Amino acid sequence: MTKTAVRARPALLANWLFLVACMVIVIVTVGGITRLTESGLSITEWKPVLGALPPLSQADWQAEFELYKKIPEYIEINGPAGMDLEAFKTIYWWEWIHRQLGRLIGLALAVPLAIFAIRKMIPQGYFWRLFALVALVALQGSFGWWMVASGLETRTDVSHFRLAIHLCTALILLGGLIWTALDLRALAKGNERPARMTAIAGWTGVILFVQLLLGAWVAGLNAGLASDSWPLMQGRLVPEVDMSQGFFWAATHDPFLIHWMHRWWAWVAVGALILMARRVKRVNRPASIAIYSAFGIQILLGIATVMTGVEFHLAVLHQLVGALLVAAYAWGAHTLGRTA
Known part of the structure; x- marks a missing residue:
């Protein structure tokens, strides 16, 4: 038995993936709330790093609201309906929470994977499977912005095709996390065949x-x-x-x-x-x-x-x-x- 095999921790990795899978279920649910509250277009810019911070002052909130006022959803629907800043904050927070959960899931996969790899805790044959899951999270984030972008110029909502790609990718990720976690759990019990x-x-x-x-x-x-x-x-x-x-x-x-x-x-x-x-x-x-x-x-x-x-x-x-x-x-x- 190799030193790497001795240091591998398949049971620990399985629990880690199950935890991330629970996070994906949460973000899918919040995504449904975002859709039902028509919140998805409230944040009109994609800032992977700076976007993690919400508006911190009244001036910041007003600036975000002014950006939202430029898109068709506000011009044709919410503006005539009388949306004010307080109503805008409600939909903004749902979209902000949704995006933060996406960032958190990415970190919850990528950071532990790096640590496990450095400490040689990943069983042989599993690194690239785990890396593919991290890549899928990054792809999911790109799909999310691609979806939002479809509703910023000419439409009053997002493309249902892009929404489907965004949602189905999340569900494929969920299935991949559970499948890999179950393989790792079986490996921890001595069954090496995936x-x-x-x-x-x-x-x-x-x-x-x-x-x-x-x-x-x-x-x-x-x-x-x-x-x-x-x-x-x-x-x-x-x-x-x-x-x-x-x-x-x-x-x-x-x-x-x-x-x-x-x-x-x-x-x-x-x-x-x-x-x-x-x-x-x-x-x-x-x-x-x-x-x-x-x-x-x-x-x-x-x-x-x-x-x-x-x-x-x-x-x-x-x-x-x-x-x-x-x-x-x-x-x-x-x-x-x-x-x-």
């Missing part, structure tokens, strides 16, 4: 990803407001849809069709998750229960969110449980990958 993706977990992951993508589009287009009834929309099973620019355009832009696809593709995802959870149950009952619980609660929250006209607290919980569902899926997929 888990691999099985066919059923892979297909379930693709189906779940489509549902998450549609959910992000629903959020970006405020398509949750397209209907407050379930299972019918506008008194019909299939709502009226604008097909004047073709089906592909409608399927990616029309809020009624996207809402409809999100509510019914959910059942395809449920079917796939049930099949996967049944396999998982044979070897890891708690992981199976986690999958069943997550998608069951998520379905109920989704229906409740629609029927209450996107009530704020229900919508936030819907996003939170969506992240927990990804975590449960990663746990179950890893379980299958260890036994294959």
Whole structure:
């Protein structure tokens, strides 16, 4: 056994990654609040270092407000509605918290990774996997600003495509953190073979990803407001849809069709998750229960969110449980990958 192997601390690293995964769940939830409160465009500049400090004086606050007054969201929506400085501060703080959490997650990954690497505590074959997770956080920050930039010049909101990329990247990061942490935990128990993706977990992951993508589009287009009834929309099973620019355009832009696809593709995802959870149950009952619980609660929250006209607290919980569902899926997929 090499000196590096002796000094490796896989259990410690696994706990570290689980902690960061919890932080990602928190930031995904805060991101949902930021979207629901229309706070995402309140900070109109990207300052990776200086942006960590909020306005510290009345003059600083006024300067930030003046920058916000130049963008279409204020000119066309909030300005005519009478937004004052105090109202601006509310949306500013939510976006500021969201960005600080992103910075904190980056530091929580990069700094310990550097320390662990210097002290040779990283097991062989894991450094580049961990480095990839750090790189993904940096990429996520870039996607976040790219998303915000889409709403600063001609639009009154951000691009729903860019919002989807931003959210889905965070959820992929969450899955990667949990998967790697579980590999490290298994290594600490003497199992050196990393888990691999099985066919059923892979297909379930693709189906779940489509549902998450549609959910992000629903959020970006405020398509949750397209209907407050379930299972019918506008008194019909299939709502009226604008097909004047073709089906592909409608399927990616029309809020009624996207809402409809999100509510019914959910059942395809449920079917796939049930099949996967049944396999998982044979070897890891708690992981199976986690999958069943997550998608069951998520379905109920989704229906409740629609029927209450996107009530704020229900919508936030819907996003939170969506992240927990990804975590449960990663746990179950890893379980299958260890036994294959």
